[in-house]
Amino acid sequence: xxxxxxxxxxxxxxxxxxxxxxxxxxxxxxxxxxxxxxxxxxxxxxxxxxxxxxxxxxxxxxxxxxxxxxxxxxxxxxxxxxxxxxxxxxxxxxxxxxxxxxxxxxxxxxxxxxxxxxxxxxxxxxxxxxxxxxxxxxx
Numbered sequence: 001x002x003x004x005x006x007x008x009x010x011x012x013x014x015x016x017x018x019x020x021x022x023x024x025x026x027x028x029x030x031x032x033x034x035x036x037x038x039x040x041x042x043x044x045x046x047x048x049x050x051x052x053x054x055x056x057x058x059x060x061x062x063x064x065x066x067x068x069x070x071x072x073x074x075x076x077x078x079x080x081x082x083x084x085x086x087x088x089x090x091x092x093x094x095x096x097x098x099x100x101x102x103x104x105x106x107x108x109x110x111x112x113x114x115x116x117x118x119x120x121x122x123x124x125x126x127x128x129x130x131x132x133x134x135x136x137x138x139x
Contacts, residue, residue, distance in 0.1 A: 001028075005039060008047025015050070015057070015083045057087040062097050069098065070105045074116040081120040091126045111139060 001009075005028070013021035027038035050060060061084035068077040084094060094117060102110050111133045121127040133139040 002043070004043050004047040006047075007051055008042035008045070011046045011050055012042065015046075015086060016079070058084070058089055061087045061089055062093070065094065065097055066101055069101045069109055069113040072109050072112055074112055077113055077116045078120050081117050082123075085120070085124060085126070091121055091128065094121075115139070 009021050009025055012024055024038055024042060028035055028042065050057075055063070061080060064080045065077065065084055068080055081094060098110055098113060098117065101113070115132040115134055118127055118130045118132045121130060
């Protein structure tokens, strides 16, 4: 493994935990379809972009959360809500970022994101009784 890959895995472990980094490492060591994708994630996303200075990790999390809301990438959004919480974001800050997205991406995208966000907040016992659009029968 290159120094860049190792740096990416180290940073990923800090963001998601050592078990997740071990799983990513194992994926890279396989010979199947996803191995090169896992290596690119370690090298580019984490070893290069997330490792840059200029923004705090909390700020980077807010940027990524906004992008994933706009792209309606609910599964990846869950991971980045977890990362954001690990980086010190509060449920209130995540809610405000979600509200900030409404005029730019629309209510349907935010409704989908809300379901993913509340799921993670429930995992962490941070949901404060929040309900999802599905819970309310709206989606």
